[in-house]
Amino acid sequence: MINAPRLVCFDVDSTLLAVESLDFVLTRKLGPAAAEQIEALTSGGMNGTMSFRQSLMARLDLTSLKRSDIADAAIELRRHLTPGMAELLTDLRQRGDHVRAVSGGFEDVLAPALRDLGFGAGESFANRFIWESATVAGIETANPLSDNGGKALILAGLRSETQYAAVWMVGDGVTDLETLTAGAADHFIGFGGIARREAVVDRAPDYAGTLDELRRLLLG
Numbered sequence: 001m002i003n004a005p006r007l008v009c010f011d012v013d014s015t016l017l018a019v020e021s022l023d024f025v026l027t028r029k030l031g032p033a034a035a036e037q038i039e040a041l042t043s044g045g046m047n048g049t050m051s052f053r054q055s056l057m058a059r060l061d062l063t064s065l066k067r068s069d070i071a072d073a074a075i076e077l078r079r080h081l082t083p084g085m086a087e088l089l090t091d092l093r094q095r096g097d098h099v100r101a102v103s104g105g106f107e108d109v110l111a112p113a114l115r116d117l118g119f120g121a122g123e124s125f126a127n128r129f130i131w132e133s134a135t136v137a138g139i140e141t142a143n144p145l146s147d148n149g150g151k152a153l154i155l156a157g158l159r160s161e162t163q164y165a166a167v168w169m170v171g172d173g174v175t176d177l178e179t180l181t182a183g184a185a186d187h188f189i190g191f192g193g194i195a196r197r198e199a200v201v202d203r204a205p206d207y208a209g210t211l212d213e214l215r216r217l218l219l220g
C-alpha cells in the first residue's frame with residue numbers, strides 16, 4: 001500500500017480543550033466553592049486511583065443537571081479551546097492524516113467546540129447522557145468510553161476499518177495511555193500543556209509539555 005494515512009486520535013478534555021468539560025459544566029452550576037471537590041474526583045480518574053466510571057458517576061452525583069445547564073455550557077466551552085490546537089489539527093489534515101477526537105466527556109457538551117475544531121460527522125466519539133425529560137438521569141454505560149479501556153476499544157475498532165500506516169494517540173490521562181498499553185495505538189504522546197498527570201509523565205514514552213513540543217513530535 002502506497003501512502004497509507006496515519007490515524008491521529010486526540011483526547012478532548014485538557015487536550016483539545018483547555019478545561020475538563022464536565023467540570024466546567026459542574027463549576028458553572030455549583031460555583032467556584034465546589035471546584036476543589038470536583039477537581040479531586042477528576043484527578044482520581046485521570047491518575048488511576050479510582051476507575052474512570054467511578055470518577056464520572058461521583059461527579060454527576062454532585063448535582064442535578066438540566067438541559068439548559070448543558071446547552072449554555074456547551075456554547076461557552078467554544079471559548080476554551082487549547083491555544084494552537086485548531087492550527088495543529090488543520091496541518092495534520094492537510095498532510096493527509098485522519099484526525100479523530102476520542103473523549104470520556106459528553107457529546108451534548110462537546111459538540112459545538114468539536115465542530116469549531118473541524119470534526120465532522122463520525123469523526124468524534126464521546127459518552128452520552130441518559131435524559132429523563134429535561135434532566136440528566138445517568139450515563140449510557142454500554143458505551144465503552146464510560147469506563148477504563150474504552151478509548152483502546154474505540155481505536156481498535158477504527159484501525160480494523162482502514163489500513164493505517166500507524167495509529168497515534170495524544171492525551172493527558174491514564175485512559176489515553178491505556179490505548180498504548182492495550183496495543184490499540186502504536187504511538188502515544190502524553191500532553192501536559194493543560195494538565196500534568198504524574199502517572200502519565202512517568203509512563204509515557206513520549207511527552208509534550210507544550211503545544212510546540214507536540215507539534216514537533218507529530219510533524220517533525
Ligand SMILES: [Mg+2]
Nearest residue numbers: 011013014172
Ligand atoms: Mg483528558
